[in-house]
Amino acid sequence: MSRLLARAAIRDFLLGLALLCATLALLFYPKPAMDAARSGLQLCYNVIIPSLFPFFVLSSLVVELGLADYLGRLLEGIMRPLFHVGGACASAFALGFIGGYPVGAKTAISLYERGMCSRTEAERLLAFCNNSGPAFILGVVGAGIFASSAVGVTLYLAHALASVCVGLLFRFYKAGEDTGAHRSAPRFQAKRLSAAFTGSVKSAFLSTLNICAFVVFFTVVIQLLIRSGFLPGLAQAVGTLLAPFGMTPEWAQRLLTGMLEVSSGVSTLTEGATLSGRLTMAAFMLGWAGISVHCQVLSFIGDSGLSPGTYLVGKLLHGGLSALFIGTLLKLFPLTAPVSNYLADQVAGIAGMEFHGALTVSILSAWLIFVGFLLAAALGARKKPGKSRRSVL
Template identity: 60%
Template sequence: MGKQRYRDILLGLGLLLSAAALVVWPQQSMGAMKDGLKLCANVIVPSLFPFFVLSSLVVELGMSRYLGRLLEPVMAPLFRVNGSCATALALGFVGGYPVGARTAISLYENGQCSKTEAERMLAFCNNCGPAFILGVVGTGIFGSGRAGLMLYFAHLAASLLIGLLFRFYRSEEGPRRWRQAGPQFQATSFPAAFTRSVTGALQSTLNICAFILFFTVAIRIFTFSGLMSTSSALLSTLLSPFGLSQQWAQKLLTGLLEMSSGVSSLTDGALTGRLSMAAFMLGWAGVSVHCQVMAFLGDSGLSLRTYVAGKLLHGALSAALIGGLLWFFPQEISVASYLVEQTEAIATLDFHRALTISAAWAWGMWLVFFALALYVLKKSSGKRGKSVL
């Protein structure tokens, strides 16, 4: 039999075992689904939807073209991408997964950056949001705002370092040059852009929720079936030279699959190890987030390998930077301060509070983008006036 035949047999066996698991553990599966639905309803939808609408409007209305003219002197020499890619970088820093990746893909599909530039941006613009790292991980898990700040600083610094490294990716191709005629501010009518942005944002948010629900149920079933324990034992054996126990291997394996569940398990053990592993998980983002990015990639033709390599490097650099920061700024946190389950805390957040915070951030970013675009427009108009005189 050929490889395709073996692949089909294994796939069919996996589907059969998955169906059997749902029958054997129906209550556990339903409980995991309810927890995932709470997480999506209270946090994911209100926090991501406004940023998805914002990113679509910035690209659809051509505002990113004006930002490109202003930020070209910064983005081109540092990351070898044109200035409009700064939109994906900015939204990726404040919007959380996977707003930055979706914005980079939208820029490519709208012809505002080349394929190589989009792949460079995918490697480092898909980052965790500040609210999650500072509020949930720092305060909720470690009981320390200072620890959250250190994690966020390491996360952003690692992202920028990866951007500098990936400027050498296909180094023969530089950033796309602007046309002499200059960018057009409104590439399409506002009603059409607004309609497409809202409907597209809702579809993107639902896609993300679907992956979160799937991985929430999958991890729960893996745990009850003993597959997680077996896999963690194998992983600990492979990484035994690094001193990784089976307990830490299970935490790492959970974080590799789904980042928030992995971070929520870091409630005991040495502080240095927990912070380093949290930094790695936040940088790696988890298979769940990668599947969300794959859904956006679709038939775009952009390389998924570049994105995955960037995220793996992001996790490693974040962990290394945290180790360096802890060496210079040692932390002391009492045991009682971090005995909090993160996933439970997120799922019980108030919907209106999450929506208000996210909408405020989104509107603030919109005003910044709009002000920068008006500045470039005024500057361009002034130059044309002087040239006429």
Template identity: 65%
Template structure:
């Protein structure tokens, strides 16, 4: 009934108009709070988003543009095809998605598709599981910051990684019977065009990073206004009533809604009261789902590409559910004590507290290490191919 109602253009326009009116009134009623939230979002971008994402965006662009992904694909075809039913070149998106964090994996998958290294169906399969949270965020921010326990961070990351792989195994059957007719180009390592590839990668990566920062600031303000206006608490009360058979209260419903909209804000709410197992399971769901802010970042890349977002959204929802389930099982297998360092919980007033130079150094170093690993793997694949050709000639 609701889906039929929302399918009508007039009803959608009415809801959109009411939402814009509500946003305008909220900005007029809470101007100082809105500016404060925007400043917090900008500090988050300056201290965390830009230094953590920009180097990996440049790296992912170079890996694809210089043909390294294609060479790596030759070596990893026997691994990626049986498991996920995608070509070996997609291993670059899979690895970068785990190391670089959202939305590096999705952007790399789109680049592979645009370069002809995978078909449309294969790119849609890849999108379902390659866009994941980076280890720095889960181990450092969520584990050490929110839960004041590095062990919690390790368990959450293991559950996150296992759930992502399971989603990839599930979506390998997506349109399995459909034979793709899109041709894949043969990768070429164009060393003489490295300067062109590098300058293009830096320019496009910077624009992509600014695009992401815009969404981060926007959703930081939205979350603040939803709380101040009472809209989010009202929705939480309704959701709490609907989910009361599962033990949900209004507080837990507010946490869930906040994390469903914006991941960083959602995980901070879990530093409060509540059982450790429940808070960890909800954190695992938020990390798997990633939040509407991350989804908008991914959709900004996919716009005009022709790729369906259904597998991406379905994959993220399944990822969140499986991660929560795996976390609950891991907590039963490895019981955790409540964190004793209570003062660490006070550090969760903002991610923006991370030093910019430190974050930039760590991120750039990790990007260079990944670049060297990719280059080494590509070089090994080239040598292996050359030996086979020599033996064939002999």
């Protein structure tokens, strides 16, 4: 199969066939496609933009102003023994947990492009720093889908623990290579704070538009796959194949939906089967993140020269470990929270969050975290004073 796909003619034929099928699907189902696109745009306006844009600005400022270098002085003794990466990489690790996908991955790529970490370190970071934000897991998944804050906390603990374990595993990736080649004296990347700020806002705006494009695209794709019968048919085949493991066509369709787009996938888990079964699948979806998120990350990788292989393997491991850990946590801390129909109905309105409220909370959180980075950078600078400092004002 791989040999056939390696031939340009075969690849072009399959690509042309896929484009033809997509065109026919749009012609046969124009209204569902338009409704899906409208839903995706609403999701971007009410959720994606207010939640991600401030954190993209923050991550860019942390790198552009050299705060990651100063932070690296403070955290080198933690990041190097645990994950075999420099202390400056702590900014990608922290922002990946707080900002949600794909903030951590974008920060890791920016660190590499600025010479603050080596290629091997950046590829290790990509494997475990692109995580779901706490707001999504605790709010949308925990309170919205499972109607329980305890469920949200348990899912987030499993998600975070799995991410750390993936980082520990990938510390052995190319362990023989010297990752200290990019160590350099802390420096401000921009001559003035105003230049760094305006550049960060422009970069964050383009990155957010890029993500919104993928969200809308995959929202339409999933709707067309369902309407055309392709996704239910594939789910039937997968369910039959995995029937010995307890998989049904219904659950196979939920799994396939989540593997394409995480928010669409978890929104199908409001009912059916046992609570532990739904939580296990939700944990896998959140760890895997979905092809939509992967496309967003791959678009950032672009021509950087970084290998996407470690990223994809890391996300697959993250999903598997999250599902494993949620089962263990449920045995240690049994949950008996029933699903509230009222809150479950809110899942269909993920995009209906109040824009101004979400934007306000996101901006305040980003500024508080930025102040934290400034304080940590100040401590790092005091730990080993640099020979010279430039004014950023």
